[in-house]
Amino acid sequence: MLINTVLVFLQNILPIFVVFSLLFAQQDARYKSSSLESSQSSSQSRNQSSNQSSNKEKNNIYYLPIIYLLKTTGIGLIIVFLLSYFMPMLSQLFSGTGLEILFSILFSLIYCFIVISFLLNQTSSHKKSQDKMLLDQQTLTQQKTLVSLAILLLVLCVHGSYFSLYVMSLTIQNTALETLYSGIVVGVIIGTGICLSIAILLYFILVSLAKKLRSQIVCYFLLLFGVGQLIQGLQLLEQVDIISSTAHLWSTNYLIAEDSELGYFLTILFGYEATPSAMELIVYLSAIIVPILIAKINTSKQNSTASFMKGTS
Amino acid sequence: MPNNLKSSKVWHKVKLVISYMLLAMASYSALAQRQEFNIILKSHLFYPTEMTIPSNKKIKLIIDNQDDSVEEFDSFSLNREKVLFPKQKSVIYIGPLSPGRYAFFGEYHPSSARGMIIVSGAELDLPADGETDNVN
Known part of the structure; x- marks a missing residue:
């Protein structure tokens, strides 16, 4: 029971730790790149007013306050409990496809919010170089806070509810208290230790990347995580025949088995699939390419507007 | 032709194509006997x-x-x-x-x-x- 609890915990709770790690890394990357830019600009110009505005800007860059995170986690845990309690009833909706439909919607929402976060970060990195209007930065910071909290809440609800269901199934069984203790409590402690180690390691790897690329790489990592979530939603719809699935295109199980430790981690990190179908491949590639194209179009539009404004002034 | 009218027509066509595709997928799944x-x-x-x-x-x-x-x-x-x-x-x-x-x-x-x-x-x-x- 102990080993199984650890495995179920890792499979369901590791995505929550990974998304925490990615969001913190994204925030930290923005802060460090901003402080680097402001220090460069202050040494060059030594202008007092620009220093004041850059200090205010730095304050706006920390968009994930601890108090908000705690509140979101609290709300998330309540939703997790309610979701796992009503899961048997939900599963009977729509001719037994209720859970698949609900969870595929939630997975798609995670992806949508991650895309919004990706586009906001691309816009903010561009805007910073064009104009430093404080009001714009504050609105952007608020938007980033809301989107990040929405991502955390959704990931917590979706993945947490499966683990909560496992714990509830164990407690319902007529098992001795000691066995339950060793099975659940010790399993959760070991699982938390492993998840925490992976999340901290991932965070430090991401924040120790090259300074110029750090912010971009973290954004792309988060986008890939979102695409992985979308693919999980798609597989749920294929499972109940709402979306027609096709034959597997290839199998890379001989390279990295999906049920191996590395396979688990890669599946969570960017939706690694050893045996993808044509539909999954098309959705996966489109889900990466479309947001990148939108970001590029936005940037080129802003560039042309800025050059036009320069010309008129 | 104004740009707004043109883009709304294109958007209408896109919505129509997407609706047909979804309908085809749903009816295929519903009709197919497994x-x-x-x-x-x-x-x-x-x-x-x-x-x-x-x-x-x-x-x-x-x-x-x-x-x-x-x-x-x-x-x-x-x-x-x-x-x-x-x-x-x-x-x-x-x-x-x-x-x-x-x-x-x-x-x-x-x-x-x-x-x-x-x-x-x-x-x-x-x-x-x-x-x-x-x-x-």
Whole structure:
């Protein structure tokens, strides 16, 4: 029971730790790149007013306050409990496809919010170089806070509810208290230790990347995580025949088995699939390419507007 | 022609195409008759433990959880993961698959709840579409 609890915990709770790690890394990357830019600009110009505005800007860059995170986690845990309690009833909706439909919607929402976060970060990195209007930065910071909290809440609800269901199934069984203790409590402690180690390691790897690329790489990592979530939603719809699935295109199980430790981690990190179908491949590639194209179009539009404004002034 | 009018017409056409595609996908899924196969979960064991299904065909798998506890049907090779609630029947669709052996297990009791789906390239003596029956 102990080993199984650890495995179920890792499979369901590791995505929550990974998304925490990615969001913190994204925030930290923005802060460090901003402080680097402001220090460069202050040494060059030594202008007092620009220093004041850059200090205010730095304050706006920390968009994930601890108090908000705690509140979101609290709300998330309540939703997790309610979701796992009503899961048997939900599963009977729509001719037994209720859970698949609900969870595929939630997975798609995670992806949508991650895309919004990706586009906001691309816009903010561009805007910073064009104009430093404080009001714009504050609105952007608020938007980033809301989107990040929405991502955390959704990931917590979706993945947490499966683990909560496992714990509830164990407690319902007529098992001795000691066995339950060793099975659940010790399993959760070991699982938390492993998840925490992976999340901290991932965070430090991401924040120790090259300074110029750090912010971009973290954004792309988060986008890939979102695409992985979308693919999980798609597989749920294929499972109940709402979306027609096709034959597997290839199998890379001989390279990295999906049920191996590395396979688990890669599946969570960017939706690694050893045996993808044509539909999954098309959705996966489109889900990466479309947001990148939108970001590029936005940037080129802003560039042309800025050059036009320069010309008129 | 004003740009707004032009773009709204294009958007209308795009919506029409998407609607037709979704309708076609939904009606295809609804009309398609799938061969049905049954699996029973009892005392954390799957019955039958091995099941043969035809290759390159999508099938309907009905899993009847007769236990008092929740289980999760899981298979990495089939890309399937379904929560099985106590005293309830759950349905999943599998395939089309190429010939081979595809393992599945109960995630909450992986040491006992294990099984194998064998996809056979040979013609199987199967019941007519829509009828429920066990193979093996």
